[in-house]
Amino acid sequence: MTSDRSIVIDSLGVGLATGTYGVSFGAISTSSGLSVLQTCIISLLVFTGASQFAFIGIIASGGNPLTGALTAVLLGSRNLFYGVSMAPKLDLDPRARLATAHLVIDESTAMGVTRASRRQARLGFYWTGISIFVLWNLTTLVGALAGNAIGDPRTYGLDAAVGAAFLGLLWPRLASVKGRLVALIGAAVALGLVPVTSAGLPIIIGGATAVLLGMLWRPRATS
Amino acid sequence: MTAVWGGIVVMVAGCFALKYAGLSVPEGVLQHPVTVRAVELIPAGLLGALIAVQVFADGSSVRVDARLLALGVAAVLLALRVPFLPMVVVSAAVAALVRQV
Numbered sequence: 117m118t119s120d121r122s123i124v125i126d127s128l129g130v131g132l133a134t135g136t137y138g139v140s141f142g143a144i145s146t147s148s149g150l151s152v153l154q155t156c157i158i159s160l161l162v163f164t165g166a167s168q169f170a171f172i173g174i175i176a177s178g179g180n181p182l183t184g185a186l187t188a189v190l191l192g193s194r195n196l197f198y199g200v201s202m203a204p205k206l207d208l209d210p211r212a213r214l215a216t217a218h219l220v221i222d223e224s225t226a227m228g229v230t231r232a233s234r235r236q237a238r239l240g241f242y243w244t245g246i247s248i249f250v251l252w253n254l255t256t257l258v259g260a261l262a263g264n265a266i267g268d269p270r271t272y273g274l275d276a277a278v279g280a281a282f283l284g285l286l287w288p289r290l291a292s293v294k295g296r297l298v299a300l301i302g303a304a305v306a307l308g309l310v311p312v313t314s315a316g317l318p319i320i321i322g323g324a325t326a327v328l329l330g331m332l333w334r335p336r337a338t339s
Numbered sequence: 340m341t342a343v344w345g346g347i348v349v350m351v352a353g354c355f356a357l358k359y360a361g362l363s364v365p366e367g368v369l370q371h372p373v374t375v376r377a378v379e380l381i382p383a384g385l386l387g388a389l390i391a392v393q394v395f396a397d398g399s400s401v402r403v404d405a406r407l408l409a410l411g412v413a414a415v416l417l418a419l420r421v422p423f424l425p426m427v428v429v430s431a432a433v434a435a436l437v438r439q440v
Contacts, residue, residue, distance in 0.1 A: 133422060136424055137424045139424070140424065140427045150343060154343060154347060157351075158347060158350070158351075161351040161355070162351055163354075164358075170385070170389055171347075173389055180342070180346075181343045182345065182349060184346050184350070185347070185349035185353065188350045188353070189349070189350060189353030189354060190385060193381055194381065194382060195354070195357050195361060196358070196360055196361040196369065196378070197361060197369065197375070199357075199358055199359070200361045200362075200364065200369055202362065203361070203366070206362075208362065213363060214359065217355065217358040217359035217362050218358060220358040220361060270435075271435060272432075272435050273405070273430070273433065273434030273436075273438070274431055275434070276409035276430060276431055276433075276435075277409070277430060277431035277434075279390055279393040279394040279413070279430075280409060280430035280431065281423075281427050282386050283390055283414060283417065284417060284423045284426055285386055286382070286387065287417045289386070294380075295383045299383045299386060301384070302384040302385065302386070302388035303388060304391070306387075306388035306389075306391045307391040307392070310395070310396045311399050311401065312399075315396075315398075318391075318392055318396075319389055319392055320388075322384070322387070322391070323381065323384040323389075324384070325384075326387060326388070327377055327380045330380040330384065331373070331380065
């Protein structure tokens with residue numbers, strides 16, 4: 117049986133590791149042309165890393181902010197399913213649900229969903245979620261101010277950092293053949309569309325095509 | 340600038356709605372196999388597309404430059420299990436250095 121103490125310590129460890137990379141979000145965001153206020157509002161109110169990076173990535177490449185928002189919301193769709201699997205574990209009344217929803221992200225779910233008791237599920241979920249929330253927002257502000265001071269993001273390779281950040285988020289999903297295939301199709305379709313459509317659209321069309329093809333493809337070897 | 344705020348409002352509302360809906364819907368409603376499979380694949384497809392555009396696109400043209408090298412460095416570091424933040428910093432630094440020479 118895992119002790120409460122070790123759950124809290126593990127959760128804080130995950131919180132520290134994840135929360136600090138808000139600095140890269142903040143720096144990339146302001147050097148992409150968003151204001152410090154916009155950057156901090158996004159971290160405060162969106163609070164789901166991949167969606168935030170997608171939004172500023174599309175703005176930086178000259179895309180329509182609504183296309184950016186749509187991509188961000190599509191990426192956030194996985195949080196819906198995290199919520200579904202966390203709900204019975206956390207067992208919340210409606211008011212607590214409203215306050216808790218904001219914390220439903222990859223890491224808090226991962227640290228909460230495997231616990232045997234409601235008490236420990238809540239410990240893992242809240243300690244992880246709240247520690248990331250606090251750090252993510254603090255480091256976003258630090259990064260946003262730094263990004264503002266830097267000037268041209270290309271001088272420090274910040275434009276290249278966005279690709280690296282996306283790859284870091286994608287990496288765990290490349291473990292399966294299907295994940296690799298879907299990512300590759302998404303990349304290929306998007307790249308093919310870059311010269312012929314407006315910025316932002318290649319991402320949505322590429323992603324959608326990849327998901328559709330991925331769903332049609334069923335390897336025969338596995339059951 | 341106003342357009343960016345509009346995008347932010349839509350993103351905030353959409354992302355929160357998804358999180359809240361997940362905690363609120365009765366169990367089983369979203370368990371249809373097609374839905375589950377689609378949602379599992381969305382991050383891989385979108386992130387793949389995002390990487391391609393981020394690394395190769397320059398406006399509406401496709402270009403190979405220091406960004407691709409930085410992506411390669413990121414892949415090597417990830418394979419070596421380097422944590423997220425140092426991985427991003429080193430990969431950005433490589434792009435910056437290459438542009439200096």
